[in-house]
Amino acid sequence: MYEKLIGKLEEAEKGPFYTKEEFEKIFEEYKRKHRIRIYIDMDDTLCQFTKSKNEHLERNPDNKYPWCQLDFFRNLEEVQSGVETIKLLAKEGYDVWILTRPSIRNPLSYMEKRIWVEEHLGFDWCDKLILCPNKSLLIGDILIDDKIWENFKGIQLHFGSESCSDWETAYKQIHEYEKI
Numbered sequence: 001m002y003e004k005l006i007g008k009l010e011e012a013e014k015g016p017f018y019t020k021e022e023f024e025k026i027f028e029e030y031k032r033k034h035r036i037r038i039y040i041d042m043d044d045t046l047c048q049f050t051k052s053k054n055e056h057l058e059r060n061p062d063n064k065y066p067w068c069q070l071d072f073f074r075n076l077e078e079v080q081s082g083v084e085t086i087k088l089l090a091k092e093g094y095d096v097w098i099l100t101r102p103s104i105r106n107p108l109s110y111m112e113k114r115i116w117v118e119e120h121l122g123f124d125w126c127d128k129l130i131l132c133p134n135k136s137l138l139i140g141d142i143l144i145d146d147k148i149w150e151n152f153k154g155i156q157l158h159f160g161s162e163s164c165s166d167w168e169t170a171y172k173q174i175h176e177y178e179k180i
């Protein structure tokens with residue numbers, strides 16, 4: 001999308017209607033109004049929930065609910081390239097939010113998800129963290145999630161599925177998306 005507009009900007013430099021400065025101002029305003037909003041899931045999209053769950057179950061098969069114990073969510077490993085990719089998307093101007101459903105059986109998950117975000121992405125990203133049990137309620141353009149939310153109004157990249165198996169693919173698909 002931005003490439004198209006940059007093309008128009010280059011054309012406009014030659015045209016009689018706007019000066020370069022005027023067009024840049026219009027372009028900045030356009031970008032501000034039309035930013036693509038992306039929601040990113042945490043468990044099994046940014047953090048390795050299932051891997052950790054299985055490791056806990058292997059070590060201690062009697063504990064059927066390892067995600068209910070202290071530090072489970074805080075200690076999850078990153079999914080490869082997830083953190084780097086969402087930082088890059090934000091730098092590129094996308095409106096990136098982390099959207100996660102907490103575990104209602106583990107109140108600690110509300111706190112530990114917030115701590116995970118600070119430890120892996122930095123303090124500023126805590127302001128971009130949304131804890132919500134129903135992701136379909138949010139208004140946005142793209143949701144990247146390993147679970148399908150049928151009533152989400154934007155498009156969904158089904159992370160971990162054949163159509164979007166990793167972050168490299170997700171990054172490409174985001175850039176193919178055009179809001180206009």
Ligand SMILES: [Mg+2]
Pocket residue numbers: 041042043044045145146147
């Ligand atoms: Mg998930």
